[in-house]
Amino acid sequence: MSERVEVGRVEDIPEGWQGTVDVDGVGVLVVNHGGIFYALRNNCTHQNYPLLGGDVVMGRITCEKHGAKFELATGKAKTLPAVKPVQIYATETEDGVVYVRPLSAVS
Template sequence: MSAATTRTDVGAVDDFAEGSITALEVGGVEVVLIRQDGIFYALPDRCTHARYPLNDGELLPGKIKCAHHGATYDLATGRPGLPAVKKIQLYQAFEVDGRVLVEVQEA
């Protein structure tokens, strides 16, 4: 079976403030969209540690920190910091003509 990819326009760039974490649903997948230093990142809204949401987490430079037990994830690589040991999947988020597009893959 091949993975299905869904690309969705989630809004205008200006809809997402610098330093924001926004919970979205994209193609039936719960996603957090992050804007940091003018760059957009999209991740599953689900910590790999104990499966709590990440949308109430805290942004650190280059990372998101889960509010529940403090796991961190590198926004560029998905690399986890304890207590999470499993890398988080990264989705594609990019700007086209002032819009933000998010691409998610479902198995």
């Protein structure tokens, strides 16, 4: 299991940015929303469609395929057709660099 994966420098990741990193073979979506970095598995739990590029409004991301919405902070499904949460990951900033790691690896 990875300790953490570097996303990039804070000053290079503007508000509204979305990108993906690989964490232990899993595509993880990273979003800068309101100056806070969120990370969640890059797959809608309804039909495994990528969340990257979905609209982010009021702390939620919308899957472009069928409109399911997920909370960035918790991964909880907030609208149908999704009913299962998306796996979330921990984010941290150290010396101006943003990192992502599995929650189980957080100390």
